[in-house]
Amino acid sequence: MDDKGKQKKNSKKQKRAVMRTTILAILIAAIGYTIYNSATAEDVTVLKVGDKAPNFTLVDLEGNDHKLSDYEGQGVFLNFWGTWCKPCAKEMPAMDRQYEVFSNEGVQVLAVNIAQSNFEVQSFADQYALSFPVVIDKTKSVMTAYNIRPLPTTVLVNPEGNIQRIITGEMTEQDIEGFMEEIKPD
Known part of the structure; x- marks a missing residue:
């Protein structure tokens, strides 16, 4: 070489x-x-049943503020979702039907979309003709405060403002009805 x-x-x-x-x-x-x-x-506090639900203010698609503490005395069905989430889309019509029944009995639904555009969320809400408030967590601060991982996740907040139950995954209409009954004020 x-x-x-x-x-x-x-x-x-x-x-x-x-x-x-x-x-x-x-x-x-x-x-x-x-x-x-x-x-x-930072230590992330994992919420559990019985904890005080963290307060937040989010804006709905009509520009109205929704502050969790404003619903004290009512049950709040707090559903975290995304437009791309197939189980979310499947349960939304059932949530809306049950909201029509339970809103007169002191149960409110807040559908918290995770950081999508107003256009995407409005199109989804229009497609399913949703009648409950749909808010967008643009900064994911509420998602972080509630330590939300899989979508959909629903947090049931009782009339006292405490977490009654945390449900991960898709719910049937029968499940939704039972959960709304569970957080209905006495």
């Missing part, structure tokens, strides 16, 4: 060594970042 061949071979070895070192450095940095984030992350 001549000198040029040896130089080429050494150059390839050097490039591989640099590449491996770079990849190793990136991996170490990523692991360090993950450990740092875990160690310095």
